[in-house]
Amino acid sequence: MELRKSIAHTKSESNSTYIFLLVAGIVLVAFNLRPAITSVGPLVGKIQADVGLAHWSAGLLMSLPLLVFAAMSPIVPKLASRFSNEMTMLIGLCSLLIGIGIRSIPVTFFLFTGTLLAGMGIAIGNVLLPAVVKDKFPQKFGLMTSVYSTSMGFVASLASGLSVPLADGLNLGWQGALVVWGIPAIIAIMVWALLVKSNQRSQNSIKKVSSNSNEVWRSPLAWQIAIFMGFQSFLFYVTISWLPEILQSRGMSSNTAGWMLSFSQLVGLPASFFIPVIAGRFRSQSWIALLLNICSFAGYGGLLLSSSYPIAIISIILIGIGLGGTFPLALSYIGLRARNAAQAAELSGMAQSTGYILAAVGPMFIGFLYDKTHMWTIPLITLLLVSVVVMLFGMISGRDRYI
Numbered sequence: 542m543e544l545r546k547s548i549a550h551t552k553s554e555s556n557s558t559y560i561f562l563l564v565a566g567i568v569l570v571a572f573n574l575r576p577a578i579t580s581v582g583p584l585v586g587k588i589q590a591d592v593g594l595a596h597w598s599a600g601l602l603m604s605l606p607l608l609v610f611a612a613m614s615p616i617v618p619k620l621a622s623r624f625s626n627e628m629t630m631l632i633g634l635c636s637l638l639i640g641i642g643i644r645s646i647p648v649t650f651f652l653f654t655g656t657l658l659a660g661m662g663i664a665i666g667n668v669l670l671p672a673v674v675k676d677k678f679p680q681k682f683g684l685m686t687s688v689y690s691t692s693m694g695f696v697a698s699l700a701s702g703l704s705v706p707l708a709d710g711l712n713l714g715w716q717g718a719l720v721v722w723g724i725p726a727i728i729a730i731m732v733w734a735l736l737v738k739s740n741q742r743s744q745n746s747i748k749k750v751s752s753n754s755n756e757v758w759r760s761p762l763a764w765q766i767a768i769f770m771g772f773q774s775f776l777f778y779v780t781i782s783w784l785p786e787i788l789q790s791r792g793m794s795s796n797t798a799g800w801m802l803s804f805s806q807l808v809g810l811p812a813s814f815f816i817p818v819i820a821g822r823f824r825s826q827s828w829i830a831l832l833l834n835i836c837s838f839a840g841y842g843g844l845l846l847s848s849s850y851p852i853a854i855i856s857i858i859l860i861g862i863g864l865g866g867t868f869p870l871a872l873s874y875i876g877l878r879a880r881n882a883a884q885a886a887e888l889s890g891m892a893q894s895t896g897y898i899l900a901a902v903g904p905m906f907i908g909f910l911y912d913k914t915h916m917w918t919i920p921l922i923t924l925l926l927v928s929v930v931v932m933l934f935g936m937i938s939g940r941d942r943y944i
Contacts, residue, residue, distance in 0.1 A: 559739050563677065566736055569729035570630060570666045571689035575697030576722040577641055577659045578606055579806070582781045583704040583799030584715040591647050591715065600908030602656060603782040607774070607901035609660030610667060614894035617668035618886040626669055627736040633669075634733060637662025638726040645716040662726075664893075671875045671889045676882035683821030683873065690869035691814040694806055696725065701781065702803025705796045757887045760944040766874050767892040769830075769934040771899030772927050773867040776837060779924065780805070780864060782904040784857075787917050791848045805857045809865015816866040820873045829870060830935025837863030838928040845921040867931065870939075878944050888944060 581588070585599050594602065621629045637659050644655025674685045700722060707718035757763045784805065785798035793801065812833070820826045836859045843856030875892060879885035907920045914920075 559736075562732060562736055562739065566630070566729070566732045567670060567673065567685070567689050568692050569725065569732055570634070570670060571692040572696045572725045573634065573637060573722075573729055574663050574666050574670075574693050576700035576725065577637065577663065577719075578603070578778070579697040579781045579802075580700040580704045580719055580722055582783070582802060583701055583785045583795065584708060584718060585782065586786070586795065587708065587715045588652070592649055592652060594649075596908040596912045597905060600782065600905035602653065603778060603904035604901040605653060605656050606660030606663060607778060607897045607903075609657055610664045610897035611894050611901060613661055613664035614668050614890045614897065616890075617665050618672070618890045620665070621669060621672075621886065625737070626673060627733060627739075629665060630669055631730065631733040631737055633662040633665030634726055634730045635662070636665075638723050638730065641720060641723040641726065645720045647716060667893055668886070668889045671872055672882055672886035675876045675879065675885040679882075682876045683817045686817040686869060686872050686876065687814045690817065690872055691810055694810050694813045694865060694868075697781075698803045698806030698810070701806060702800045705799040709796070757884070757891050757944055762878060762938065762942055763888055763891055763944045764895070765934055765938045766871070766878060766888070766944075767895040768899070769874070769896075769931060769938045770871040770892050771896030772931045772934065773864070773871055774896060774900030775903040775927055776924060776931065777864050777868060778900055779903040779907050779920075780860060783907055783911075783917075783920070784860075786911075787844060787921075788853065790917055791853060793853075801853075801857055805861035806865065808858050808861035809863075812862050812866035813869050817869045817873045820870060820877065824941035826870065826873070826877070826939035827936040828939075830867070830939050831932060833863050833866040833870065834928055834932035834935060835863075836860070837867070837931070838925060841921055841924045841928060845918065845925070863928075867935065870935065874938050878938070878942065880943055884944065 581603060585603075588594065588602070589596075589599050617629070620632075624632075640655045640658030640660070640662060642655065643658065644652050646652070646655070670689060671686070674682055674689070678685045703721075704718050707713050707721055708715050711717075713721070781802060784802050785795065788798040788801055789795060816829065816833075820829060823829075840856045840859030840861075840863060843852050843859065847853075871892075875885055875889050879888050907923065910920045910923065911917060
């Protein structure tokens with residue numbers, strides 16, 4: 542009897558340790574899904590001057606990870622079904638770390654090659670996290686989505702705000718300021734290496750999530766979610782790419798503009814946390830999509846109509862709330878509109894693949910518009926129109942249905 546109790550206690554402790562590592566691993570992956578991208582925006586001017594990039598090619602540098610997301614996303618569920626999810630995630634984190642290191646070399650080839658590898662790593666985390674949460678925390682999906690999406694937004698905002706101080710204040714240059722974000726990747730690799738070992742010893746690991754069904758690609762709802770995710774990502778990546786440049790054209794210093802980008806993400810953190818929790822309590826989330834995108838529309842409108850400092854602050858707050866809420870809402874749709882973890886993995890891969898094709902156009906297209914007009918008026922009008930599209934598809938996707 543004592544032996545049985547001891548074995549049961551040991552198993553309970555082992556399971557608790559695994560769950561702790563799993564939650565820590567999820568949060569650490571979230572830490573790594575944005576800094577490699579958001580840290581570039583405030584430094585894009587320095588990178589352009591050092592490497593010699595036009596605005597459109599600098600936009601391509603920001604769009605390249607999104608193109609990789611689009612190409613990799615349908616492949617990730619298949620990798621997860623062949624290997625364990627732990628091993629797939631570990632491979633992604635290693636790819637991210639290698640990419641961060643390579644792109645610090647001030648040569649165009651290495652800059653783009655490193656960005657490509659980093660994008661591959663981020664794509665794996667993007668697709669697997671919603672499926673893992675759906676599988677392991679089905680009753681706490683909204684809460685866990687809130688936790689990792691808020692973690693993602695918090696570190697992303699730090700990356701934006703610290704880029705210029707790291708580059709100039711600590712004399713690290715843009716290369717050193719980008720390399721710093723390899724540190725969270727190293728920590729995450731250590732945790733997921735432990736999870737891989739735990740997976741080899743125990744049957745209590747994450748289930749492989751895969752499906753051979755192509756039904757998701759024929760679902761109108763899945764396409765609506767993909768378009769919603771794509772255009773909200775269009776707005777997000779254009780904002781982190783070009784908001785500092787827009788603000789500098791209004792008279793702000795590069796350092797202040799970088800912190801304003803960071804501020805826009807920080808003010809969105811409450812929305813990032815509460816939106817998935819609120820969304821999970823209602824059958825329809827259409828009204829949430831409406832309110833969030835009204836904020837985005839008003840924010841871009843303020844930047845278009847006025848260059849005054851107070852209006853800029855209000856606009857940044859509204860943009861932060863809008864973008865801070867729409868991304869976790871899109872992640873919530875993946876879980877809420879899917880019936881199980883396998884379906885969530887397929888929907889996540891499909892939505893992020895097609896969605897990021899749309900998102901990848903954003904930074905490059907907006908940079909192209911600026912190159913042609915030499916002013917930010919037309920680009921901002923474009924963002925207003927995209928905000929309306931995001932609103933419409935967010936409301937359609939929010940209706941109470943399954944794919």
